[in-house]
Each structure stands twice: as C-alpha cells, then as structure tokens.
Amino acid sequence: MREPFYEYIQKLQDRITATLENVDGKARFRQDLWERPGGGGGRTRVIENGNVFEKGGVNISAVHGALPETMQNYLDVKDADFFACGLSLVIHPKNPFVPTVHANWRYFEMYDKQGSIVDQWFGGGQDLTPYYLFEEDAKHFHNVCKTACDKHDTNFYPKYKQRCDEYFHNAHRNEARGVGGLFFDHLKKTNTMSMQDRYNFVTEVGNSFLEAYVPIIERRKDIPYSQAHRDWQEIRRGRYVEFNLVHDKGTLFGLKTNGRIESILMSLPPHVQWRYDHHPEAGSEEEKLLKVLKRPVDWV
Amino acid sequence: MREPFYEYIQKLQDRITATLENVDGKARFRQDLWERPGGGGGRTRVIENGNVFEKGGVNISAVHGALPETMQNYLDVKDADFFACGLSLVIHPKNPFVPTVHANWRYFEMYDKQGSIVDQWFGGGQDLTPYYLFEEDAKHFHNVCKTACDKHDTNFYPKYKQRCDEYFHNAHRNEARGVGGLFFDHLKKTNTMSMQDRYNFVTEVGNSFLEAYVPIIERRKDIPYSQAHRDWQEIRRGRYVEFNLVHDKGTLFGLKTNGRIESILMSLPPHVQWRYDHHPEAGSEEEKLLKVLKRPVDWV
Numbered sequence: 221m222r223e224p225f226y227e228y229i230q231k232l233q234d235r236i237t238a239t240l241e242n243v244d245g246k247a248r249f250r251q252d253l254w255e256r257p258g259g260g261g262g263r264t265r266v267i268e269n270g271n272v273f274e275k276g277g278v279n280i281s282a283v284h285g286a287l288p289e290t291m292q293n294y295l296d297v298k299d300a301d302f303f304a305c306g307l308s309l310v311i312h313p314k315n316p317f318v319p320t321v322h323a324n325w326r327y328f329e330m331y332d333k334q335g336s337i338v339d340q341w342f343g344g345g346q347d348l349t350p351y352y353l354f355e356e357d358a359k360h361f362h363n364v365c366k367t368a369c370d371k372h373d374t375n376f377y378p379k380y381k382q383r384c385d386e387y388f389h390n391a392h393r394n395e396a397r398g399v400g401g402l403f404f405d406h407l408k409k410t411n412t413m414s415m416q417d418r419y420n421f422v423t424e425v426g427n428s429f430l431e432a433y434v435p436i437i438e439r440r441k442d443i444p445y446s447q448a449h450r451d452w453q454e455i456r457r458g459r460y461v462e463f464n465l466v467h468d469k470g471t472l473f474g475l476k477t478n479g480r481i482e483s484i485l486m487s488l489p490p491h492v493q494w495r496y497d498h499h500p501e502a503g504s505e506e507e508k509l510l511k512v513l514k515r516p517v518d519w520v
Numbered sequence: 521m522r523e524p525f526y527e528y529i530q531k532l533q534d535r536i537t538a539t540l541e542n543v544d545g546k547a548r549f550r551q552d553l554w555e556r557p558g559g560g561g562g563r564t565r566v567i568e569n570g571n572v573f574e575k576g577g578v579n580i581s582a583v584h585g586a587l588p589e590t591m592q593n594y595l596d597v598k599d600a601d602f603f604a605c606g607l608s609l610v611i612h613p614k615n616p617f618v619p620t621v622h623a624n625w626r627y628f629e630m631y632d633k634q635g636s637i638v639d640q641w642f643g644g645g646q647d648l649t650p651y652y653l654f655e656e657d658a659k660h661f662h663n664v665c666k667t668a669c670d671k672h673d674t675n676f677y678p679k680y681k682q683r684c685d686e687y688f689h690n691a692h693r694n695e696a697r698g699v700g701g702l703f704f705d706h707l708k709k710t711n712t713m714s715m716q717d718r719y720n721f722v723t724e725v726g727n728s729f730l731e732a733y734v735p736i737i738e739r740r741k742d743i744p745y746s747q748a749h750r751d752w753q754e755i756r757r758g759r760y761v762e763f764n765l766v767h768d769k770g771t772l773f774g775l776k777t778n779g780r781i782e783s784i785l786m787s788l789p790p791h792v793q794w795r796y797d798h799h800p801e802a803g804s805e806e807e808k809l810l811k812v813l814k815r816p817v818d819w820v
Contacts, residue, residue: 252797266796275796392775458788465765466775475692475766482797488758490795494788496566496575497552 225327229307244270259285264483276311277486301331310487316453317440319350342422343405349398351453358399362519364432372421385516395513457489525627529607544570559585564783576611577786601631610787616753617740619650642722643705649698651753658699662819664732672721685816695813757789
C-alpha cells in the first residue's frame with residue numbers, strides 16, 4: 221500500500237501545482253527537496269506573490285525509521301519502526317473574496333521488529349476558510365465532498381463533515397476556523413472495508429480537491445476589493461495562525477519533533493493583522509461570516 | 521502582601537501608561553474593565569496607531585477563587601483557593617529601529633480550607649526584542665536590569681538573565697526571541713529572604729522598567745526607515761507570534777482556562793508577515809541580528 225499511495229500523492233502534487241499555476245497565470249511553484257536525518261524526506265512546493273495566490277504550499281513527504289518518542293507517547297506504543305507519507309496543502313489567495321483552502325491526505329504504517337506491518341491507516345480531509353461568505357461556494361465545496369464520500373459509504377459525509385467542524389475549531393475564540401469540509405483519521409481495515417477500499421476512498425477525496433476549489437477561485441478572483449476588505453482578510457488570517465499554532469496537532473507535532481520547520485509553517489499566511497478587541501459592524505458582511513462560524517451549518 | 525502589591529501594580533500601570541502616552545504624543549490608552557466569572561477581574565489598557573506605538577497593552581488583573589483544574593495539575597496540588605495579581609505589558613513600536621518590549625510582575629497566593637496562606641510567591645521579568653541590533657541599547661537595558669538586581673543580591677542578575685535566555689527561546693527555530701533581560705518565578709520565602717524582601721526586589725525591577733526602555737525609544741524613534749526595514753520587522757514579529765502561541769506558558773494557560781482572550785492576545789503584533797524560507801543577505805544588518813539570537817550574549 222505504501223508504494224501505490226506514495227506514487228499517487230506524487231502525481232497528485234504534480235496535477236495540483238500545474239493546475240494552480242495555470243489559474244494564477246503569473247507565479248510558479250518553487251520546489252525544495254529535503255531529507256530527514258532519521259530517514260526519508262520531502263518535496264516542498266511553494267508559490268508566492270502571484271496574480272491570484274499570495275502564498276501557498278503543496279508539499280509531499282515520505283518519512284520512515286524508528287518511531288520518535290513523542291509519537292510513541294501519542295500513539296501509546298513502545299519502540300517501533302514506522303513509515304508515513306502524505307500530501308499537505310494550504311493556499312492563501314490575495315483577493316479577500318477567494319477563500320483559503322487546506323487539504324491533507326496521508327498514510328501511516330507501523331512495523332514489528334521483524335518488519336511485518338502491525339498497524340496501518342489513512343487520514344486526511346479538506347476544508348475551506350472564507351473571509352466573506354458566499355453560501356453558493358460553501359455549498360459547492362461540500363457538495364463535491366459529499367459526492368466523493370457517497371461513492372464509498374453514505375455515512376461518510378455526515379460523519380467526516382462533523383469531525384471537520386469539531387477539529388477545525390478555535391476553542392479559545394469559540395468559533396470555527398472556516399466553513400469546514402471533511403476530516404478523517406485512523407481509517408483502518410474493518411469487516412466491511414479492506415485497506416484497498418480505504419485507499420480508494422482517500423484517493424477519491426484527493427481527486428475531488430481541484431473540482432471542489434478551483435471553480436470557487438474562478439468565480440471570485442476578479443471581484444474588486446478595498447483596503448477595508450483586505451484588512452478584514454488579514455485579521456481573519458490571524459485566527460488561522462492562532463488555530464495552526466495553538467490547536468493543530470499536525471503543526472505542533474512537527475514543531476516538537478524537529479520536522480522541517482519551513483515546510484510545516486508554509487501554512488501561515490503572508491500578511492496578517494491583530495487588532496485589539498475588533499468587532500465588525502452590526503449587519504455587515506463581516507459580521508455575517510462570524511455568525512456562521514459560531515455554529516456549524518449543514519451546507520448540503 | 522496581596523493588598524500592597526496590588527496597589528503597587530495599579531500605580532505602576534498609571535505611571536507606565538502616562539509616560540508612554542507622553543512619549544507617543546498622539547495616541548491615548550483605551551481602558552477596558554473586565555470581570556472574571558470565577559472571581560476578580562482586570563483593567564486592560566491598550567494603545568493603537570500612535571506616532572510611536574503601533575500597538576501595545578499594559579494590563580493589570582487580580583483574580584481569585586477556586587484554583588482551576590488545569591492550574592491544580594500544573595502546580596500538582598489538590599482543591600485549593602487562590603489569589604493572583606499582576607501587571608503584564610507588551611509594546612510594539614511602529615519604527616523598526618525601536619525594539620518591542622515585554623514585562624510582567626506578578627504575585628500568587630494559595631490557601632487551605634481555613635483560608636490560611638499555604639504558599640505564596642512572586643514572579644516576573646522584562647525582556648527586549650529588537651529588529652535591528654544596537655549593542656548600545658541591549659547594554660543599556662541589561663545594565664538597568666543588573667543595577668536593580670544588584671541592590672538585592674549580586675547573584676540575581678546572572679541567574680535571572682540566564683533564565684530569561686532559556687525561557688524566551690523559540691526552540692523550533694533554535695533562536696532567541698530577543699536579547700533577553702530578566703525572568704524569575706516562584707520567588708518564595710527563604711532563610712535569608714522574607715516575602716517583604718521579595719516584594720522589595722520585584723517592585724525594584726518594576727520601577728526600573730521605564731528607565732530601561734524609554735531612553736531606547738527616544739534614541740531610535742525618529743530614525744528614517746524604508747519598506748524593506750518594515751518588512752523585516754514584520755517577519756520578525758512572526759517569530760514573536762510563534763513564541764507566544766507555541767511556547768509561552770502564560771499565553772497558553774490563559775487560552776486554555778477561559779482567560780479574557782483580548783487581554784491575553786493584546787501581546788500579538790498589529791502587522792505580521794510570514795515568508796517561505798526567508799533568509800537575510802549575508803553581511804546585512806538583518807543577518808547580524810540573527811547571529812546574536814543564535815547564542816546568548818553577556819551584555820553587561
């Protein structure tokens with residue numbers, strides 16, 4: 221499973237970066253190859269200062285070796301060898317009417333001392349963070365997510381949609397990071413799902429990403445905006461930073477286990493603001509977004 | 521001890537905000553009084569968009585009640601009542617040649633069921649975060665710190681200077697947040713130091729703050745700067761955010777115990793940038809700063 225999935229994410233990275241470059245029309249992804257001292261490495265691709273994309277990263281990595289101690293504690297296992305690979309992306313568009321998007325698809329294997337697989341699972345998801353709410357966009361994104369899920373199990377969409385709402389939540393602000401999408405983890409073999417079935421599901425979601433996001437970019441990227449729109453975007457990006465640095469398990473895990481810092485923190489937005497006790501005007505478009513972030517919405 | 525110290529920080533807040541308003545010449549501190557549901561409250565004062573200060577907060581609080589569970593775990597004690605008060609400040613000047621400063625002085629008491637004090641201590645410190653290094657400024661700041669310490673114990677400055685270097689360290693970047701200063705905690709009664717001695721020491725440091733910082737502002741606030749200087753300041757402010765949200769115990773503790781979010785996060789800078797894998801030019805002033813942040817310097 222590790223070979224086909226790693227091959228899959230390599231090709232998916234190519235497809236996503238080529239498509240986004242095409243959408244941007246100006247900036248190109250810069251590629252950095254890196255190696256992990258303990259085994260493996262990654263291919264980081266970052267785009268900056270484009271026509272459409274202010275900053276974004278589409279990264280893959282495949283790492284292996286002895287399971288680090290922090291990860292042993294987290295998974296509650298002893299000495300073990302592991303393999304993990306995945307694709308992680310965060311795109312911060314320039315225009316405040318185009319939402320930020322995040323997606324991740326990953327696969328994990330653990331081995332006994334003889335090198336036999338003792339555990340394996342998939343994880344991942346994709347979620348949308350608008351600065352201005354277009355219900356049409358949230359519905360489109362969720363519809364694509366649901367269509368991908370329903371091909372495999374009609375229980376998946378409601379379950380993973382709810383997990384996404386629960387996970388991407390800024391508890392200290394009591395508000396959602398965005399309008400959600402899908403989030404799943406520890407997708408293992410069951411009586412009814414083989415690992416191949418899991419692979420088929422996760423890659424189905426991966427394949428749906430561009431269809432979920434690109435039409436939204438195309439619809440919004442040329443809407444004129446003012447400095448006030450931009451300020452609001454930068455203030456909301458502050459919440460994105462707060463989530464990623466305070467709550468996101470993947471980010472904190474990376475920071476505490478000597479991951480490649482620049483690849484992990486490519487998720488942080490390019491320009492960000494914090495203002496003291498900022499509140500949008502009653503009845504404004506900005507306030508409309510906040511109301512939606514206070515309580516998960518059934519978009520489909 | 522709680523009454524005199526709380527009175528002290530109230531007056532110190534008045535003195536610091538009045539002096540900084542005077543230095544700024546334009547913006548005034550806005551005051552917010554708030555109450556804590558479990559007991560006590562605070563007086564938050566924030567300045568924004570001044571001539572000199574882009575954003576800053578000088579806050580006091582005095583809270584009491586049943587020790588929250590997270591705090592019980594942290595202190596490794598059971599059910600107890602507590603009282604805590606302190607002054608916390610972070611100042612982000614506009615001019616990239618004026619350093620950011622942080623300071624905090626606090627007092628903590630814990631009681632048994634009869635209301636007798638079973639434990640009490642002081643904590644705090646002050647530290648400087650320049651964007652461009654003027655050795656003269658770092659020396660001045662540390663000299664004032666040392667002078668305040670030496671009046672009480674000549675071992676204090678080296679000890680608390682080292683703790684400051686250790687604490688304000690962005691471990692995931694392997695670099696200091698700034699050029700340090702003082703950091704101390706759990707200053708309890710000993711054979712040679714009464715709580716009154718501790719009070720005298722902590723208030724001596726508090727009294728030294730304006731002398732440590734204001735001359736640096738005056739020297740640097742009118743230096744002309746370019747957009748490139750400003751970009752560097754905003755990029756470095758990103759490191760400040762990373763420290764406060766990933767490593768700072770006080771911030772995380774506040775976020776996880778339903779503290780007043782806006783008072784806690786007033787520490788975050790107003791405008792911040794993150795660029796992928798940014799490195800200053802070899803031999804530049806920006807690189808000079810980074811070198812100093814890689815290894816603590818004896819400034820005195």
